[in-house]
Amino acid sequence: MTDETRSETTGPGRRAMLLGGAGAVGSVLLGTRLSFAQPTRPTVVQAAASGTAKSVHLAGTDGWVSMPAGSPPDLPFFPDSLAPSPFDTYVFGFRDVTAMATAQEVAAVRGKAQISAPMLAFDEGDDVTIKLSNLGLLMRPDLFDGHTLHWHGFVNAIPLFDGVPELSLAVPIGRDLSYFYRPHDAGTYMYHCHFEDVEHVQMGMTGMVFVRPKQNGTRVGNVPTGVRLAYAYNDGDGSTRYDREFAFMITELWSAAHYRDAHIQVSDWTDYAPSFWLLNGRGYPDTIAPNGDPQVTAGGRLQYQPISSLITCNVGETVLLRLSNLGYQNHPLTLDNVDMQVIAKDASLLRGRDGSTNYQVTNTVDVGPGESRDVLVTPRQPGEYLLYDRNYAYLGNGGGPGWGGMMTVLRVGAAGTYAPQTQPNT
Amino acid sequence: MRLNRTRARTRDAASAARLRRRSGILAAVGALVAAVAIGSTAGAQAATSEGLLCQTDPHQTFSLTARTGYISTPDGNSIYMWGYGMSSGQFQLPGPVLCVTSGQPVTVILHNTLTEPTSIVFPGQKAVKANGNPAQPQLDTGGSLTSMVQAADATDGSVTYTFTAGSPGTYLYSSGTDVTKQQQMGLYGALVVRPAGAAGQVNDRTDSAFSPQHEYVFLLSEVDPEVHLAVERSQPVDWSAYNARYYLINGRSMPDTLAPNNASWLPSQPYGALVHIKPWDAATNPLPAVIRYLNAGRVSYPFHPHGSDERVVNKDGHALQGTSSTAPQDLSYLKYDIDVMPGQTVDALMDWRDVEHWDATTNPIPTQLPVITDQLLVGADTWFSESPYLGTKGSYPANITVNNECGEYYHVAHSHALQQATNYGAAFGGMMTVFRIDPAAGCPTS
Structure with a gap:
């Protein structure tokens, strides 16, 4: 909360510091390009490391994105009159700047946020350092909002790295803070900024993070030879093995609030009434467009929404769907024609303390705000199957005609259609 | 973000008040904890500063009165409410937490001082009787439903409900008359049913044991102040315009949720929601805390505790277990977000472990x-x-007021439908509380 008292005492200093601070940000560069890339360069201090050191550098800032083409106007909120072409919606967001070689490159990301946030993945026992730099808000030089990193669901967290500014610290504009985590529990989590959480989360500072189990790479239970040895959890029996994985950050977008943030106005958050329903920051049919790169302008209006939700696999393969909800509504997701097996909720295998397994087969998985689900599907027939929000009110784009909103496609090819997966959501 | 000028100014005043209040809270917490440690054998009515305040009775007989009153919200608002209080006491929100033993008879006598009939339903209890007759839906002479159950007449009526306490767990009790309005106005409370002979367990399973000093009820609800204003002024309620602005735990919003039980400055909101534990330790602190979640509202409340998973062991008064007759399978599971549906109750065990030391x-x-x-x-x-x-406590900038006592940890726990974690839209409020984790050796001042 940035009240006026605070503004008077600290605002000018922070503002003046912005450029110099941003310059300093890039001076220590950490090795990992994509967070889920394997090789890492340990550049952090290693006093008592128990695992592989992995470093990620994220930047928090604002920017512009695009809702699906043809969404009807909702003036003055949508499209935003201040939006540069080809965009229509103001957002806050994170960027992955780990691979950027110079301070100038990092500073240039200011005003170029992406939604959803970069997808992060680590191995159980890694020593994870995530440096968060606050680049400020290009559209709102009057503000000095901090940013934080809250790893939602991280077990036995300590306050310093939990990212709740009222109970620890926030990163001021032009500065950075290195969060340290040693994840011990495999599973599907999410992360978001917790500064003015109701606002910064809605504005787009939300992303997926998951932890891979130690069991990965080993053959357990009745797992045959010649298949990918990737598991969602340390199941001990191979029951969570998958061939491909796809992750989905579930959010809603309330155009009026985004407009008001760009236009120096305030929202009453208890009036919350979203206009768009998104998977990985996109509404259907953008959800099935290919992955992009926020550094590449060829992405056009989806340049800053780089994560695809198109699911592809070969017939008979097992696909892991990681579903995390950082919206403020429940979303019952239905998959047509293919059973969904829920193996975990909130990064915990559905297995009692006595070992009783309680996986649940269904065709609709309800994900509440702040919850996650791990779901396995094994399509037996080639074809296209829709994955969508069974609350049909959320299958539109801004109240316009036709299909939209929280929907994507599971595309199943004949054996050999798709090469082995090397990255999630590809 | 930033509130507009008007709001920011109000907030300045509010935060100053809150600051004073917070220092008061901590002093009070320390004093009362000490008092409890000394006086815990003094009787069931001894006030504790934090954790569950049980209303108990050797005959499991409770006399409740439905009254009108006011609650205060952290932004300075005062809301007209209806609530159940002990007949020997006064108006309160929510109703008293009634603690009973499974399998034993329970009697609840309801007295009504409201200007319309009211009643109590006990979802999850079986063979409930009202004035000795089976509890039944009430119809008027034209055959229209007037109440889910026999009601107490307006102004001075009364009705006596009896039942045998059901399977161990947590239950809601709430009005069965004019339910949309009376639920919104505050006629609800929690009923805790303990296993016979195993009061330290949530249910009959030994793996549901908890630390009795760390038992908490989180009764979740919401308030649309426009409804309450209309009722107070005897005006019609426009339900199509319903929009909740306040979200409550035990009748309070953050930061009032942190104040101790029976805080003098919250005279009609007696129940706090501060969870206060030490790190789990196999030898010295092996038992988890228990949090009993109840949803008395009209939408789901996805409650997210920071810092720790919670193990869901009981729902709606029933253990999560399989059907084996000899050794029922453990079907409990860990969650970092407990999505509680309207009318649902969820009992969850929680601890925090100092994994890395x-x-x-x-x-x-x-x-x-x-x-x-x-x-x-x-x-x-x-x-x-x-x-x-x-x-460990570090050093602080001179202009900062320090609430931390001895290097203890604080984690928030809140609804993750984040508009519910606000006070009328202002963040870090609403349906939110704090989990306090003291060092293993304890805090010298508490």
């Missing part, structure tokens, strides 16, 4: 720790210890 000298965190003064503290006071290490 970070220590500034013997086991430092392998990263560069931030220079505190380079970072942003929010507000004029802080709960943060200014150190990552449990039990």
Whole structure:
């Protein structure tokens, strides 16, 4: 909360510091390009490391994105009159700047946020350092909002790295803070900024993070030879093995609030009434467009929404769907024609303390705000199957005609259609 | 973000008041905890500062009165409410937490002082009787439903409900008359049913044991102040315009949720929601806390505790277990977000474990720790210890008021439908509380 008292005492200093601070940000560069890339360069201090050191550098800032083409106007909120072409919606967001070689490159990301946030993945026992730099808000030089990193669901967290500014610290504009985590529990989590959480989360500072189990790479239970040895959890029996994985950050977008943030106005958050329903920051049919790169302008209006939700696999393969909800509504997701097996909720295998397994087969998985689900599907027939929000009110784009909103496609090819997966959501 | 000028100014006043209040809270917490430690054998009615305040009776007979009254919200609002209070006491929100033993008879006598009939339904209890007759839906002479159950007449009526306490767990009790309005007005409370002969367990399973000193009820609900204003003024309610602005735990919003039970400045909101534990330890602190969630509202409340998973062991008064007759399978599961549906109850065991045992000298965190003064503290006071290490306090900038006592940890726990974690839209409020984790050796001042 940035009240006026605070503004008077600290605002000018922070503002003046912005450029110099941003310059300093890039001076220590950490090795990992994509967070889920394997090789890492340990550049952090290693006093008592128990695992592989992995470093990620994220930047928090604002920017512009695009809702699906043809969404009807909702003036003055949508499209935003201040939006540069080809965009229509103001957002806050994170960027992955780990691979950027110079301070100038990092500073240039200011005003170029992406939604959803970069997808992060680590191995159980890694020593994870995530440096968060606050680049400020290009559209709102009057503000000095901090940013934080809250790893939602991280077990036995300590306050310093939990990212709740009222109970620890926030990163001021032009500065950075290195969060340290040693994840011990495999599973599907999410992360978001917790500064003015109701606002910064809605504005787009939300992303997926998951932890891979130690069991990965080993053959357990009745797992045959010649298949990918990737598991969602340390199941001990191979029951969570998958061939491909796809992750989905579930959010809603309330155009009026985004407009008001760009236009120096305030929202009453208890009036919350979203206009768009998104998977990985996109509404259907953008959800099935290919992955992009926020550094590449060829992405056009989806340049800053780089994560695809198109699911592809070969017939008979097992696909892991990681579903995390950082919206403020429940979303019952239905998959047509293919059973969904829920193996975990909130990064915990559905297995009692006595070992009783309680996986649940269904065709609709309800994900509440702040919850996650791990779901396995094994399509037996080639074809296209829709994955969508069974609350049909959320299958539109801004109240316009036709299909939209929280929907994507599971595309199943004949054996050999798709090469082995090397990255999630590809 | 930033509130507009008008709101910001109100907030300044509010935060000043809150600041005073917070220092008061901590002093009170310390004093009352000490008092309880000394006086815990003095009787069931001895006030505790935090945790569950049970209403008990040797005959499991409780006399409740439905009354009108007011609650206060952290932004300075005062809301007209209806609520159940002990007949020997006064108006309160929510109703008293009634604690009973499974399999034993329970009697609840309801007296009504409201200007319309009211009643109590006990979802999950079986063979409930009203004035000795089976509890039944009530119809008027034209055959229209007037109440889910026999009601007490307006103004001075009364009705007596009896039942045998059902399977162990947590249950809601609430009005069965004019339910949309009377639920919104505050006629609800919690009923805790303990296993016979195993009061330290949630249910009959030994793996549901908890630390009796760390038992908490989180009764979740919401308020649309426009409805309450209309009822207070005897005006019609426009339900199509319903929009909740306040979200409550035990009748309070953050930061009032942190105030101790029976805080003098919250005279009609007696129940706090501060969870206060020490790190789990196999030898010295092996039992988890229990949090009993109840949803008395009209939408789901996805409650997210920071810092720790919680193990869901019981729902709606029934253990999560399989059907084996000899050794029922354990079907409990861990969650980092408990999505509680309207009318649902969820009992969850929680602890926090010092997994890494970070220590500034013997086991430092392998990263560069931030220079505190380079970072942003929010507000004029802080709960943060200014150190990552449990039990260690760092140094503070001179202009910061310090709420931290001995390097203890604080984690928030809140609804993750984040508009519900606000006070009329202002963040870090609403359906939110704090989990306090003291060092294993305890805090010298508490």
